[in-house]
Amino acid sequence: MIDVFIAGAQKSATTSLLTYLGQHPSVLSQPQMEMSYFHIDKEYHLGSTHLEDYYQLPTNGNKMNVAKHATFSRSEKALQRLKEHNPECKIIFCTREPVQRAFSSYLMEKRNGSITCSFDELINIAFHEKENHWYYNVIIELGCYDIHLNRILNYFPRNQMKVIRMEDLKNNPDSTVRALFQWLKINEEEKIHSDKKHNTKNDISVVPVRKFFHKYPVIKQIISSILSYKIRMYLAKMVSRITSTQKNTIESISDYPDAQTSLLDFYKINNERLKKWGVYY
Numbered sequence: 001m002i003d004v005f006i007a008g009a010q011k012s013a014t015t016s017l018l019t020y021l022g023q024h025p026s027v028l029s030q031p032q033m034e035m036s037y038f039h040i041d042k043e044y045h046l047g048s049t050h051l052e053d054y055y056q057l058p059t060n061g062n063k064m065n066v067a068k069h070a071t072f073s074r075s076e077k078a079l080q081r082l083k084e085h086n087p088e089c090k091i092i093f094c095t096r097e098p099v100q101r102a103f104s105s106y107l108m109e110k111r112n113g114s115i116t117c118s119f120d121e122l123i124n125i126a127f128h129e130k131e132n133h134w135y136y137n138v139i140i141e142l143g144c145y146d147i148h149l150n151r152i153l154n155y156f157p158r159n160q161m162k163v164i165r166m167e168d169l170k171n172n173p174d175s176t177v178r179a180l181f182q183w184l185k186i187n188e189e190e191k192i193h194s195d196k197k198h199n200t201k202n203d204i205s206v207v208p209v210r211k212f213f214h215k216y217p218v219i220k221q222i223i224s225s226i227l228s229y230k231i232r233m234y235l236a237k238m239v240s241r242i243t244s245t246q247k248n249t250i251e252s253i254s255d256y257p258d259a260q261t262s263l264l265d266f267y268k269i270n271n272e273r274l275k276k277w278g279v280y281y
Helices: 014-022 049-053 076-085 098-112 119-132 134-143 145-153 166-171 173-183 207-215 217-226 229-243 257-277
Strands: 004-006 027-029 064-068 090-095 161-165
Touching: 004 014, 014 027, 014 064, 014 090, 014 166, 014 173, 076 145, 090 145, 090 166, 098 119, 098 134, 098 257, 119 134, 119 257, 134 145, 134 257, 145 161, 145 257, 161 166, 161 173, 166 173
Parallel strands: 004 064, 004 090, 027 064, 090 161
Antiparallel strands: none
């Protein structure tokens, strides 16, 4: 049974939060991966034993099970299935200043090889195509937190939801996590180790790896079936270092003033609506 689910948002320190919560002796968190059990029909139909076999979360245990998926709040189907799985599940949602979140998402997708255009070009395409293009749905709309929180509210009551800012988690990790421990009614005096960087897979370019597996999909299937997630990421990092011919250019949101201005104007209404959740940007 999953007791706590971190439902988003992408690029808002969901992995760090999962790791911090998992340091508590009364908590068991899934390994660093996105829990797609409620999203993917093939996984879901394997039943709850899949949670124990693949995600290492026992269906019967004396610890609080915590899981996460950075874009969970986008899926009505996943929310409905989680509610059926455990209607008492607590939901945590992480926010981040939305323009910075959008730019961070862009950089991640660029490192992954999913995006080759500039940020200015991406924003122009996204606003032109809107919901018809994944640029809008993933890079921009994920920062409309009020929409996602209201979607979660259709399935879980407000008293089972907690919203935290990534900025608070980054600047005051101990007090932020202790407040969550208190909300979850477990010993909040437990200290966390917040000096380690998490989700380092996003610091490497996996474009060469993606191209190789696109050319040889059978090899990808074989490797995924026999190697653990951590080993696969380690190998991806090694291949990236070996095959990289040039250093990644460091980009900043300040390099794209037009896109930044457009996004600031776009998010004004959503940021205003977010205040009712006690979050201010």
